[in-house]
Amino acid sequence: MTAPVLDDWDLVDQARTDPAAFAPLYRTHHGPLFGYILLRVGGRRELAEDITSETFVRALRGLPGVRRTANPFAAWLYAIARNVLVDHYKRASTRFEQLVDETPEVHIPGQRCATDAVDAAVTLRGCLAGMSAADQAVLAAQFVHGLSWAEIADDDGRTVGALKVQRHRAMGRLRQQLGIREAT
Numbered sequence: 001m002t003a004p005v006l007d008d009w010d011l012v013d014q015a016r017t018d019p020a021a022f023a024p025l026y027r028t029h030h031g032p033l034f035g036y037i038l039l040r041v042g043g044r045r046e047l048a049e050d051i052t053s054e055t056f057v058r059a060l061r062g063l064p065g066v067r068r069t070a071n072p073f074a075a076w077l078y079a080i081a082r083n084v085l086v087d088h089y090k091r092a093s094t095r096f097e098q099l100v101d102e103t104p105e106v107h108i109p110g111q112r113c114a115t116d117a118v119d120a121a122v123t124l125r126g127c128l129a130g131m132s133a134a135d136q137a138v139l140a141a142q143f144v145h146g147l148s149w150a151e152i153a154d155d156d157g158r159t160v161g162a163l164k165v166q167r168h169r170a171m172g173r174l175r176q177q178l179g180i181r182e183a184t
Contacts, residue, residue: 008073016063026056029077036078040085040133042140043147043155051088055081127177135170138163 006014008028014021033055038048058080066076128136141152149160156163175181 009068012063012066012068012073015060019060022060022063025059025073029074030056032074033077033081037081037085038155039137041088042137042145043152044145047088051081051084054084058084123178127174130177131170131173134166135173138166139170139174142167 006024008025011021011025015025030052034048034052037051037055038045041047041051055077059077062080069076128139131139137156138152141147141155142149147155149163152163153160158166
């Protein structure tokens with residue numbers, strides 16, 4: 001006689017008393033969750049691994065309080081991942097603001113002062129935050145992380161041509177938000 005097939009919620013019930021029962025949940029959801037997170041951190045694999053790990057740690061800690069719902073277990077897991085991502089970006093934003101606060105006044109030829117450059121960076125960051133995750137990812141991969149088109153395509157799973165179109169459109173939206181007209 002074969003053992004009954006357990007769904008994710010059955011495994012959650014077991015994992016409350018036996019943490020080893022969490023292993024099949026980890027094996028089932030690790031790959032897709034890692035992919036979800038990797039896209040949201042601009043292809044930075046180490047960061048995606050850290051956030052994925054933290055998501056599973058929080059899920060394991062949260063097992064006593066979670067209750068079976070009509071929604072799949074994965075919905076709860078992805079909500080945790082989203083919260084970990086939000087926490088990460090809040091911490092990153094705080095670190096950026098601390099750096100801005102600590103920026104000394106330095107004269108840069110062609111600018112009134114260094115704070116003008118910081119103000120420009122803050123404005124740019126605000127515009128980027130309003131863009132789609134896909135736009136942010138392609139811009140960050142190229143301009144922040146310095147990845148080649150081939151590397152971006154390899155990480156993203158799209159063609160170089162599709163990525164160039166995405167970047168071109170994203171830059172157009174960014175120019176529009178910043179009030180910059182293209183040279184004719």
